[in-house]
Amino acid sequence: MLITKQNNTTASLLTTSQSKQKICCGIIYSFILFFNLEIASAQNNITRSIIFQPYFGNDTLHLNDTLYQNGIALQIEAFKFYITGIELLKNERVVYTEKNSFHLLDVSEIKSLTIPITTPAKVKFDKIIFNLGIDSLTNVSGVYGGDLDPTKGMYWTWQNGYINFKLEGKSKVCNTQKNEFQFHVGGYQFPYNTIKSIVLAMNNKEIMTIRTDIKKLIEETDLSKQNQVMSPGAEALFLSEKMKNIFSIQ
Amino acid sequence: MKKVFVLILIASFIILSFKSSNDYQFVVPVKWPKPFYDFSKNNLSNKKIELGRALFYEPLLSRNNTISCSSCHSQFTAFTHIDHSLSHGIDDRIGKRNSPALMNLAWHNSLMWDGAINHLDMQALAPISNPDEMDEKIEHVVMKLQASKMYPSLFLNAFNDSIITGEHLLKSISQFLVTLVSSNSKYDSVMRQESDFTIQEKNGYKLFKTNCAECHTEPLFTNLKFEINGLPIDTILNDKGRMNVTHIPKDSLKFKVPTLRNIQFSYPYMHDGRFKKLSEVLTHYTEGFQGGVTLSPKLQKKIILSSNERVDLIAFLFTLTDRSFLFNKDYSYPKNIFFPKKKE
Incomplete structure (x- = not known):
């Protein structure tokens, strides 16, 4: 039409000379x-969804629920993280790159856990790659809006830079005020660069579900010794190494 | 058809001329290096600069609405805090350092005495959240501004959006800060061959070039680097400077080289404001070095100055005073915004 x-x-316009x-x-x-x-x-594009499903072991993670790790009770009170630089690959070649790929995911806001991406309908892929955290160039290039706005509470102000992920909770083993543990992990400078690249096998799906099991991080840390990490450094680097293992395919 | 074409042409002219009246042209002084600040990511406009200026003087940025940026950065002292070796903030709490003088910030690739801030846009976040300075949260500042009478319309004028965001708040503060350019001192007019140094100033300039210029590099009068200048550590403050940021031991006691522009008015001197007078500073560099401190390689050669030479050097340093900067009305408290004249 x-x-x-x-x-x-x-046609009518072209008749004039x-x-x-x-x-x-x-x-x-x-x-x-x-x-x-x-x-x-x-018309040739479709919207796909990448859904991050938070777990604690075999159970769905609910904030503030009492959870057990080796028989010791603990609670997760906050869990927020940045997913950036989403790419789809076929035979090790990038077939799709999301533009302005910066997403703040917050377990307390279910909507934020789904990332819609619009790709050509025909695109075939066998892998998904994304980063946990914010790249160093973005960290040194001034202020941004949207999910990167420093009002989102994921920004250090005394030595500026993004917090790549925040995990906060309570455990009796923490000899701290209110038994709290706080992991605020970030840092973009060598040798404490905490951004982590995650690669998962993923076949041409429209809904891509990524299991996000926080127990895998808790298992690797000794909360009685390591419970306050809030600045770039060796401890943050250690946590970021463990954190990258929490993602897997359902 | 012709009419439509002409109309489109006229409309685009109107849009373009409207745009240019609001645009701000940043001028790089002759022979100065290219600014570090990327203006393409934050296009300067008069309305944004004006908004940034209001925010610079706005006490709502602090927890109890008493402290503004200008509390520690007063224009007449080259935007630093005089009378106190360590600057004080909210509830008269004493900070750990002397507030740096603010000028020519578009050329700086890091900020603060230890370079803890990597970009001008992010600088304001540090004093806003520091418990000794403004002790506030940026989220809450945005809420307070949104609830205020004047800011939603100022943001609307500047950004076409009355919803205030952290991004727009910080970008407008940066816009005001980059306009603080000091390049019109007597020294500058001599360089432009518009006037001459006195014999004393000329001799002082020679001494400056021999003894000081390697760190206080022209034309910014800072090499923007971190150096160890031999000050013994204050055992109460125990401030390790750059090492706090990098965690590298060799960065211990390194501080960012401050500009010497407007130094006549930016006392007290050094990161902790320990020297009140320039003569004390010269005494430090000629005879005050403490044993055991690893000095910057640039200070290995001993500086010897006779008493006459000291006077000459200070005479030269006074030629770096830029009154057109210190008394520039475009930088002062924006009375017209805070107290607009009532329509009669």
Whole structure:
């Protein structure tokens, strides 16, 4: 329908002979063509969902529930993390790169745990790659909005830089005020760069579910000794190494 | 058809001319290096600069709405805090350092005495959240500004959005800060061959070039690097400077080289403001080095100055005073914004 209408318009315009008008026609024609192409390409795209499902071992993670690790009770009170740089691969070649790929996921806000991506419908892939955390270039390039806005509570101010992930909770083994543990992990400078790349096998799915099991991190840490990490350094680096293992395919 | 074409042309002219009246042209002084700040990511406009200026003087940025940026960065002292060796903030709490003078910030690739902040856009977050300075949270500042009478419309004018975000808040503060350019001292006019040094100033300039210029490099009068200048550590503050940021032992006691521009008015001197007078600073560099401190390689050669030479050097340093900067009305408290004239 749209194409015929457009052809009629251009045809009637072309009957006039003045050159200026021809230029005008040309501009209008290319605009119409451009929008047609836009519509056409939009029709060939589909929206896929990457869903991060938080677990504690075999159970779905609910904040503030009492959980058990080796018989010792603990609670997770907050869990927030940045997922960035999403790419899809086929035979080790990148077939899709998300633009402006910065997502803040917060277990207390279920909506934030689903990342919609729009890809060409035809694209075939066998792997997904993403980062846990914010790259160093973004860390040194000034202020950004959206999920990167420093008002999101994921930013250090005394020595500026993003907090890649926050995990907060309570455990009796923590000899701290209110038995709290706080892991605020970030740092973008060598040798304490804490951004981690995660690669998972993933076959052409429209809904990609990624299991996010926080027990895998808790198992690797001794909460009685390590319970306050809030600055870049060796401890943050250790936690980021363990943290990257919490992601797997359902 | 012709009419439509002409109309589009007129409309685009109007849009373009409107844009240029609001745009701010950042001028790099002759022979100065290229600024570090990336203006393409934060296009300067008069409305954003004006908003940033209001925020610079805005006490709502602090927990109890008493402290603004200007509390520790007063224009007449080259935007630093005089009279106190260590700057004081909210509830008269004493900080750990003397607030740095603010000028020519578009050329700085790091901020703070230890370079803890890597970008001008993020600088304001540090004093806002520091418990000894403003003791506030950026999220809460945004809420307070949003609830205020004047800011939603100022943000709307500047960013076409009355919803205030951290991004827009910080970008507008950066916009005001980069306009604080000091490049119009007597020294600058001599360099532009518009005036001459006195014999005393000329001799002082020579001494400066021999003894000071390696760290206080022209034209910014800082090499923007971190150096150990031989100050013995204050055992109460125990401030290790750059090492606090890098965790590298060789960075212990390194501090960022401050600019010497407007030094006549930016006393007291050094990161902890331990020297009140320039003569004390010169005494430190000529005879005050403590044994056991690893000095910057640039200070290995002993500096010897006669008493006449000291006077000459200070005479030269005074030529770095830029009154058109210190008294520039574009930088001062924006009375017209805070107390607009009532329409009669």
